[in-house]
Amino acid sequence: MKSDNSSVRTKGRKKFRCIRTNVILWRYFALFAVGIILLVAVVCYTVLGNSLIAQQIKRVEEIGVELTDFVNDPRISDEIKEARLNEYALYDNVTVFVISEDGIILYPQMFVAPDRLGDITEEVNENMPEWNEDAVAEYNTGDGDSMTYNYVSCVRFGGTRAMLLIRYPISPIAYSIKQTQLYVILISLCVLVVAFVISYSLAERISRPIRDLSDNVSKLADGDFSVQFTSTDYAEVATLSDNLNYMRDEIKKSDDFQKELLANVTHDLKTPLTMIKAYASMIQEISGDNPEKRNKHLSVIIEESDRLTGLVNDILITSKIRSGLGQLNKKVFNLTEFLYGIIAKFGYLQETQGYKIMVDVDPNMYTLADDEKVGQVIYNLISNAVNYTGEDKTIYISLKYVAETNCTRFSVRDTGKGIDEEERQHIWERYYRSKDSHTRPVKGTGLGLNIVKIILDAHAFNFGVSSEEGKGSTFFVDFPSVSSIPEDGGKDQ
Ligand code: ADP
Numbered sequence: 001m002k003s004d005n006s007s008v009r010t011k012g013r014k015k016f017r018c019i020r021t022n023v024i025l026w027r028y029f030a031l032f033a034v035g036i037i038l039l040v041a042v043v044c045y046t047v048l049g050n051s052l053i054a055q056q057i058k059r060v061e062e063i064g065v066e067l068t069d070f071v072n073d074p075r076i077s078d079e080i081k082e083a084r085l086n087e088y089a090l091y092d093n094v095t096v097f098v099i100s101e102d103g104i105i106l107y108p109q110m111f112v113a114p115d116r117l118g119d120i121t122e123e124v125n126e127n128m129p130e131w132n133e134d135a136v137a138e139y140n141t142g143d144g145d146s147m148t149y150n151y152v153s154c155v156r157f158g159g160t161r162a163m164l165l166i167r168y169p170i171s172p173i174a175y176s177i178k179q180t181q182l183y184v185i186l187i188s189l190c191v192l193v194v195a196f197v198i199s200y201s202l203a204e205r206i207s208r209p210i211r212d213l214s215d216n217v218s219k220l221a222d223g224d225f226s227v228q229f230t231s232t233d234y235a236e237v238a239t240l241s242d243n244l245n246y247m248r249d250e251i252k253k254s255d256d257f258q259k260e261l262l263a264n265v266t267h268d269l270k271t272p273l274t275m276i277k278a279y280a281s282m283i284q285e286i287s288g289d290n291p292e293k294r295n296k297h298l299s300v301i302i303e304e305s306d307r308l309t310g311l312v313n314d315i316l317i318t319s320k321i322r323s324g325l326g327q328l329n330k331k332v333f334n335l336t337e338f339l340y341g342i343i344a345k346f347g348y349l350q351e352t353q354g355y356k357i358m359v360d361v362d363p364n365m366y367t368l369a370d371d372e373k374v375g376q377v378i379y380n381l382i383s384n385a386v387n388y389t390g391e392d393k394t395i396y397i398s399l400k401y402v403a404e405t406n407c408t409r410f411s412v413r414d415t416g417k418g419i420d421e422e423e424r425q426h427i428w429e430r431y432y433r434s435k436d437s438h439t440r441p442v443k444g445t446g447l448g449l450n451i452v453k454i455i456l457d458a459h460a461f462n463f464g465v466s467s468e469e470g471k472g473s474t475f476f477v478d479f480p481s482v483s484s485i486p487e488d489g490g491k492d493q
Contacts, residue, residue: 003098004048004065007371015425017448020207021203021206021211022200022203022204022206022207022208023203023206023209024203025199025202025203025206026199026200026203026204029176029195029198029199029200029202029203030195030196030199031202031265032199033191033192033195033196033199034192035193037188037192037195039183040188041184041185041188043180043182044180044383045181045297048177048180049081049174049181051371052173053157053170053173053174053303054179055416056149056168056170056173057138057149057168057170059092060094060151060166060168061094063088063092063094063150063151063166064136064151064153064166065162067084067085067164067166068136068153068154068164068451069154069293070084070349071085071098071155071156071157071164072133072156074121078157078166080404081107082107082108085108086096086108086300088128088166089108089172092140093168093169094166094167094168095166095167095168096166097120097164097165098121098155098157098162098163098164098165098166099121099124099162099163099165099166100157100158100160100161100164101115101131101160101162102160103117103118104120105117105395106157106160106162117399123139123141123150123278124137124150124152124165124439127139127150127152128152128163131161131163132153132154133154135153135154136151136152136153137150137151137152137153138150138151140151140170142171143232144171145171146169146170146171147168147169147170147174148167148169148171148173149165149167149168149169149170150165150166150167150168150169152165152166153299156279160192165304167290182260194453203220206234206396209230209232209237209241210237211232212230213237213240213241213244214227214279216228216229216244217244220244220248220251222424225248225251225252227248227328228245228247228400229241229242229245230242236327247356257430262473265377269308269311271313271418272304272305272307272308273304273308275300275301275304276300276301276305276308277386279297279300279301279304280301282297283297291427310492313332314424314446314451316374316450317447317451318447318451318454321373321451321454321455323393326460327374328369328370328371328459329372330368330369330370331368331369331370331371332366332367332368333366333367333369333371334365334366334483335363335365335366335367335374335399335408335410335479336362336363336364336365337364338359338371338374338375338378339378339397339399339410340361342375342379342382343359343382343397344356345379345417346382346386349386352395354395355389355392355393356384356392356393356394356395357395358394358395358396358397359396359397359398360396360397360398360399360400361397361398361400362399362400362401362408363482365399365401365408365479366481366482366483367408367479367480367481367482368480368482369459369461369479369480373455373458373459374455374459374479376451376452376455377451377452377455377456377477378410378477380448380449380451380452381412381452381475381477382395382397382412383448384448384449384475385412385414385473385475386414387414388414388416388417388473389415389416389472390414390416390417390472391415392415394414394416395412395413395414395415396411396412396413397410397411397412397413398410398411398412398413401450401481402478405478406480406481407462407479407480408478408480408481409477409479410476410477410478410479411474411475411476411477412474412476413472413473413474414473415471415472416472416473416474417469417472418467418468418469418471418472419467419473420467420469424465426450427449427465428449428450429450430446430447430450456477459477461477461478461480462477462478463475463476463477464476465479
């Protein structure tokens, strides 16, 4: 058996000096087995032995009373009495004597050596000094292997006063009890050994899955995500394994996300930073005095700075959402007004770059949602439409009440080249960017639609995209329609 103490662990974890579960379980099982066996032994030695002898003595007493009454009955002839006495002697394993007052054996009709007869009468006289009709004496004679129980009463037999002596040998019962007790001890010892072995293996069986889980958790803590928490027959351990597998997957996802984030951020930050540095150097060395070239180079720097800002913002939003999505700050608000506010942010595109934003919005549509996060969703979808729309630089925004679903559908349509079916499966994934998106000057990070998905999933809102190649894409979100603002402002519903 292994040591009682758990092994000493390093790597900044606590060192426990506790008794192992299987040893504790084994001790309890073993203690239980010892207890049961002790109980059986006590029962066997006290209750069983005493009650068996007591039962037999009681039976002999009953026989004594029955026979005394029977023999004393004057209506019954001596022959019938003798026949009854024979019956008892035969079937109840008792020896019956009827001895007259002057020491003659009246029953059974057999010769008893005078000294033996003298001993018997002496014994009886000693134990029953008074001879009257109701007198009864009970006593044991002999000891050890020859112990006998005697029942004596006064009767009238063959017309004379006599004593009825019933003898019952106790020693065979005592012997049987002793033998039984010996067997009980032997069997108990065997059972004890078997109980120790079984309880040890049982304790092992119960504690092994827990030890395996603990070992795997240690491996997981050391960063090994390949560990598999296997299920067992025990429901609690199976649930724990299941939860640990889930926890491992979540930690892995988070770990992957961090690695991916680092790789992407490093990559995405590098390109604009290189550009900014290159163009700044160009201004310093070449175009500083040429206003036309300088402005061109400066606008590249500004564009790249914007891209950097967008990237940093998206990363911040993603991590913020991932860390705090549990707490959606829902409230009822006017979606129409809210949407106008966001569209206004894109006004500069209409003024400076010739974009056309066509708006078709139902007035005063209310919804219940986290307005800050919904703002992010709408902003990202409009940004994408602006970024990916076609040569006509037109995007269509609509907000319409749909009676069948009692929802207000927000949709934004562009006239770009659309998204093919295969690509549509991936656009919601983190860092997904179409292969050719780098061919056009789009300030994208590949996080925008993932942010949209996380926020809308958290709200459990219906959303999606439809697209026709060469004609454009339409992204939509169904906001639950709420008639008006409740008195408490609809906060945190
Ligand atoms: P990005 O920052 O690259 O726009 P998003 O997560 O917003 O990242 O979008 C992921 C990808 O989905 C984009 O790279 C693009 O390929 C595709 N996409 C998103 N919106 C549109 C759209 N309106 N038209 C065509 N493709 C789109």
